[in-house]
Amino acid sequence: MITVIGNLKGGSGKSTVAFNLAIWLAWQKREVKILDLDPQKTLTDLVQVREEEAYFPALTLLPSDMPLEKLASESGEILVDVGAANLVGMFAAMSHAHRLLIPVVPGQADVWSTQRFLGMIASHRHPDCEVKMFLNRTDAMGGSKEAKEAAAAIAMLKSAKVVPARLGQRVWFCRSLSEGLAVFEMAPRGKASQEFLALTKALYPAIKAKQPWKIGAHVHD
Ligand SMILES: Nc1ncnc2c1ncn2[C@@H]1O[C@H](COP(=O)(O)OP(=O)(O)OP(=O)(O)O)[C@@H](O)[C@H]1O
Numbered sequence: 444m445i446t447v448i449g450n451l452k453g454g455s456g457k458s459t460v461a462f463n464l465a466i467w468l469a470w471q472k473r474e475v476k477i478l479d480l481d482p483q484k485t486l487t488d489l490v491q492v493r494e495e496e497a498y499f500p501a502l503t504l505l506p507s508d509m510p511l512e513k514l515a516s517e518s519g520e521i522l523v524d525v526g527a528a529n530l531v532g533m534f535a536a537m538s539h540a541h542r543l544l545i546p547v548v549p550g551q552a553d554v555w556s557t558q559r560f561l562g563m564i565a566s567h568r569h570p571d572c573e574v575k576m577f578l579n580r581t582d583a584m585g586g587s588k589e590a591k592e593a594a595a596a597i598a599m600l601k602s603a604k605v606v607p608a609r610l611g612q613r614v615w616f617c618r619s620l621s622e623g624l625a626v627f628e629m630a631p632r633g634k635a636s637q638e639f640l641a642l643t644k645a646l647y648p649a650i651k652a653k654q655p656w657k658i659g660a661h662v663h664d
């Protein structure tokens with residue numbers, strides 16, 4: 444399955460979510476490959492960090508200059524990280540994707556931007572591509588006026604479905620990128636981990652998820 448994690452807005456959490464999903468899928472013994480179409484190459488750097496630190500499981504990168512029409516013949520779970528800096532790549536990847544996942548940070552500008560993004564992709568995405576959004580970086584309790592308003596606003600966007608899981612603004616998500624580890628590897632019992640695992644459950648309901656990292660992960664405090 445090809446999942447594009449995309450959004451026009453910078454800093455909405457595309458790379459954080461793609462990275463954590465890739466590690467989670469690898470722990471679930473799924474074949475997973477990352478395609479990093481963002482010129483910032485965040486995921487490429489993170490894959491390298493894991494390699495240098497010899498963290499298990501290692502992640503596999505597809506060559507970022509690969510012809511995108513070859514994506515469909517790749518086996519396993521493909522996660523594509525792409526933002527506004529590569530709109531051509533984003534639209535091309537979307538024409539092959541089975542799913543587009545959009546992290547949305549609460550805030551009026553982010554909601555408007557998401558709405559505009561949905562309009563832009565309508566003619567580019569594969570007709571069978573499902574479009575899903577979820578709130579990222581909500582206040583810790585998720586009860587702020589901004590979070591409630593954003594939840595109500597994205598629920599009204601008809602061309603995409605809202606995933607019934609959201610991620611709070613939590614320090615472990617920041618540390619995930621700086622350490623090269625998933626939130627559930629670093630703090631398996633923390634709120635960030637619980638929220639992220641709820642997101643995986645909503646996105647991959649067919650996977651009977653296991654938590655092998657409890658015994659095997661590199662736990663840093
Ligand atoms: N739920 C969260 N809680 C706390 N920090 C977060 C969360 N999600 C993302 N971040 C942090 O926000 C910053 C931006 O996240 P990230 O790089 O994943 O966004 P992005 O959409 O990939 O950005 P870009 O558009 O620049 O590629 C990073 O420092 C990341 O650690």
Ligand SMILES: [Mg+2]
Nearest residue numbers: 457458481485
């Ligand atoms: Mg990024």
